[in-house]
Amino acid sequence: MKPYIIGTSHISKDSIAEIKSSIESRKPQIIAVELDQERAKALFSKQQSNKIGMGEILKIGVKGFIFAKVGQFVQKKLGKYVGSAPGMEMKTAITEAKKRGLKIALIDQPIRITLKNFSQSLTWREKFRFAADISKGILFRKKQMKEMGLELFTIDKVPSEKLIEKMMVYLKKRYPNVYKTLVEDRNKYMVNKLVKLMRDHPEEEIIAVVGAGHKKGMEELLLKVDVV
Numbered sequence: 001m002k003p004y005i006i007g008t009s010h011i012s013k014d015s016i017a018e019i020k021s022s023i024e025s026r027k028p029q030i031i032a033v034e035l036d037q038e039r040a041k042a043l044f045s046k047q048q049s050n051k052i053g054m055g056e057i058l059k060i061g062v063k064g065f066i067f068a069k070v071g072q073f074v075q076k077k078l079g080k081y082v083g084s085a086p087g088m089e090m091k092t093a094i095t096e097a098k099k100r101g102l103k104i105a106l107i108d109q110p111i112r113i114t115l116k117n118f119s120q121s122l123t124w125r126e127k128f129r130f131a132a133d134i135s136k137g138i139l140f141r142k143k144q145m146k147e148m149g150l151e152l153f154t155i156d157k158v159p160s161e162k163l164i165e166k167m168m169v170y171l172k173k174r175y176p177n178v179y180k181t182l183v184e185d186r187n188k189y190m191v192n193k194l195v196k197l198m199r200d201h202p203e204e205e206i207i208a209v210v211g212a213g214h215k216k217g218m219e220e221l222l223l224k225v226d227v228v
Helices: 013-026 037-044 054-060 062-082 088-100 111-121 124-139 141-147 161-174 176-200 212-223
Strands: 004-008 030-033 103-106 206-211
Touching: 004 013, 004 212, 013 088, 013 206, 030 088, 030 176, 037 088, 037 111, 088 103, 088 206, 111 176, 124 161, 124 176, 161 176, 161 212, 176 206, 176 212, 206 212
Parallel strands: 004 206, 030 103, 030 206
Antiparallel strands: none
16 A cells, blocks of 8 residues: 655645644654754754754754755744745654554655755755845746746745746756755655554555655655555
8 A cells, every 4th residue: 555645845734734634634653753852852942052062063964054044944934924944844744643542654864864865965056056146036936936936936835836846856966966856765764664553564554744845756756666
């Protein structure tokens, strides 16, 4: 039985509603989420610390550290704007699973490995392109959004499949190493985790909650898998 994959936006209230309704209607036995142990622990920690030692920064790489901090800052700002905290959809999935006594699987690659790989793979060309895209976004926001296929994008909604595909094509073309590290490699990692779950629990239904950008790639990989 192949998992039912929900593609979410990390700051969308619609994603939270979809997770609740899908669990209610499909009645799965396992909830898999795009988290690792460290991120799951941080998500439920009442005192989340943003401090990180120099030793840890050196392990994951300066570029990976900066990327993570910028991402956290942007998501918090957007989350305040739309009224939904970043990661709330993952927290909801875990909370709903615990409430119903369902199995919970953390299927994402450890964040420190992802950030380390990001630091090692990011090229100077991609760094320059990133700086150029930021500048264009500030000065020519509408034109830049159109180039990326985001002219219809709204931050409080889960993007349509067509829009997500445009975004992924743009990312893969302009930032191939970033795409491989943040999307492709993690898709493979999470699918491997799901395949193990399917083989260990062949009669149980699985709902997997992942970011919308991972959904299509993971579904395509799962089609190639023979679980038996």
